[in-house]
Amino acid sequence: MGVIHVTDRAGQRHTLEAIEGWRVMEIIRDWGLPIEGLCGGACECATCHVFVAEEWLGKLYPPSEEEEGQLDTVVSWPSSRLSCQIIWTPELDGLEVTLAPTGS
16 A cells, blocks of 8 residues: 545645555545545546646656546646546655545
């Protein structure tokens, strides 16, 4: 196991244990942080929108066209990703993300 660091919408930083093969959205949700993930990881909504710390962007697979299409439905930044599309691996130990504002 490793960890991810999540900054919530109030600015509080949380360090969460992560399990290999789990979606980052599932890890955040299962630790009780306020992330919706309404579609359950099917890349059909943007309710798991996060901002990835810049130094981690190059370590992630690029977003698919489907993910980019969903990100077009919210106010997004170059660091925006859908956390349901990020699968945690040991290479991502220490990953830093911030929950995007709701409705964004």
